[in-house]
Amino acid sequence: MGRGAGAAMVVVSYGSAALVEQNFAGWDAAEHGIDVIIVDCFSSDAEAARVASVCERHGWTPLLLDENLGFGGGVNRGADLAFARGADVLLVVNPDATLDAGAARALVEAAAAEDALVAPTIRKPDGSLWSEGSDMYLDDGSIAGVRHRASHAGRPRLFWLTGACFAISRALWRRVGGYADDYFLYWEDVDLSDRIREAGGALRVLDDVAAVHDEGGTHDQAHSARAKSEIYYYYNIRNRLLFARLRLDPTAQRRWRRTALRVSWGIVLQGGRRQLLTSIAPWRALARGLRDGRRGVRGPRSGS
Template identity: 25%
Template sequence: MEVAIVILNWNGKYLLERYLTSVVTHSEQAKIYIADNASTDDSLEYLAEQFPEIIILKNTKNLGYAGGYNEALKYVEEDIYVLLNNDVEVTQGWLTGILSLFKTSESIAAVQPKIKSIQDPTKFDYAGAAGGFIDALGYPYCRGRIFDHIEEDQGQYDTDIEIFWASGACFAIRKDHFREIEGFDKSYFAHQEEIDLCWRLKNKGYSIWCTSKSEVYHQGGGTLASSKPQKTFLNFRNSLSSLLKNSKRNPVPVILLRMVLDGLAALRFIFKGQFLHFFAIFKAHISFYRFIPEMTTKRKQLTKRNQNFSVKSIVWDSFIIKTKKYSELNKYEK
C-alpha cells in the first residue's frame, strides 16, 4: 500500500527545523507532504531550500486543523494518509507497526502509535498517549492519561488494542474511509475533530486501533498551548457537538448533565484564578447552542450503532474515587 505523510503547518518554521529531519530520515517508504495553512513566516522558503523533495500543498487561508487537512487531502492519492503534527519526532521503523496492523483487517480504518512526551520521554503524551476513549458523558481520556494525570510508560500498555479515538497528533487513516465520511467536520476548526471523525467511523462499523509497535514523541501545544483560553473554548464546544451529532442514545439528558459538570469545571478555573478559562467555557456553551440546528441536521443524516463506553463517568472516577491510572478504572461495557 502506498503511504502519504501529511504534515499540517501554520507559521511553524521553528518546529519544522526541529522535527522534520526525523520524519524524512525514518520514513523512506512514504511520500511526504506539507499542507500549509497560508503561513506568513518563512516556512515555505525554508522547505524549498532544505527539503526540495517534499511536496507542498498551499491552502489559501488558515483553515484550521479540520479544514486545512480536508482541503489538502483532496490532492493526495496514496492509499494511507498519516496525519502528523509538525511538533512530532518519529523513530526508526515507526511506520512498520502501523502498516502491519492495517493489513490484518479491512475493517480497521485508523491506527495511532504510542505517543510519548518529548519533554519527558519516560512519560506518555497528553494528546493520545496509548489510545483514546470517551466516557458515557463524552469526556475524553487515554490509556496513560486521565485529565492532567499522565503516567510513566513502563510497558503496561504494550499491546495492540481497539480504541475509541486516535490522536490528531499522529494517526493513520485509509484514504477511502476518510473520503467516505467526507473527512473532518470543518465547523470544529481545531481540537476534538479527530474524536468526531473516529466516532463517525465507528458508527459506520469500522474500528480504530492503537499499536505499541510504533512510537513517536510529541511536543504538544506547538500551535495552540493548553494555557490559551481559545483551546478551552474549542475543547468544550466541540465535545458537546460530538455528543449531539454522534451519540445513539437520546443526547438531551446527557447534555443537560454536561451543563452542570462543565459549570463545575468553570468554577474550578475561578478558584485557580484562571478567569479567562472560566469565560471560555461560558462562551463554548453559547457557541454550542448556536450550533444545535446544524448538528441536529447532521445527526439525522448519520448512521448510529450501539456504542461501547468503557467508563460511565471519568469525572466521577478521577475526582471522586481518585483514580489516576487507566488500568485502575472501574470499566464497564454498555
C-alpha cells in the same frame, strides 16, 4: 517522491514552519518511501513563504492554503492531494510530534493491511505516556485515558484515537469522508473515531510502536507552564456540545447540556486555578464555548 507513492505523510502547520523543520528535518521522501506534504493553514504571507522555503530545502511538497481551515480542514486538503498523487495510505503527524522511519513504516503497513485507523503509543519527551487511546463517556461527554477505566466501571464509553499521529488507508478515509469540517480544532478525532466504528472499521493501537508528542509546541503557553490556551478551552468546551448535536440522540443531547457547566469547568481547571486569578482568557473561553456550543455554532467562529 512524486506521483505513485504508496504512502504520504501530512503535517498541518499554523505558524509552525520552524517547528516542522526542527521535527522533520531528517525526513527524506525518497529514502523513507513516504511522500511528505506540509499544509500551511494561512496565518500570514510571511509564514506561507517560510513553509514554502522549508519544503524546498527538504524536498517536501507545500500546500499553501489561502485561509485557516483548522486542523481537520487542513488534513482533509492534504489527504486530497496525497491521494491525487497516488498514495494508498495516509499518515498524519502533528507538527509537535516526532516518529522515526521504522515507526512510520509499521503504521503504514498496518493501515494498508487492515480496515482500521491505526495509531502508535504516544509518549511525552520525558518518556512518560501521553496517549494509548482515550475513552469518552457517553453519559456526560467527559474524557479520560484508558488506564482510568476501573474508576469509571459501568459507564457507557466510546474509545477514540487522537489525531496527533495515525495512519489510515485511502479506502477507509474516503468511506467515512475524512474529518468533519464543523469542529475546526479538537473533537474532530473523537468524531472520526465514532464514524469509523459506525462504518465497520476498527481502531487499533500498536503497543510496540511509539511516537513522541511535545504537547503545547503549537500553542501559546504564556500564562504559566501549566495553563492552556484560550483556544484550547474554547474549542474543547464548544465542540463537546457540537459533537452531541451532530452524533447523539435528543435524550443524550439534553443530558450533555445539563452537565455542560460541570464538565466545562473541569476542562478549564486542567490549567490550574492560578490562571483564573491572572487572566480573563479562561473565563472568556468558558462563557463563549458554552454559548456557542448550545447554539450549535460550527466552523472557526470564536464567539467574539
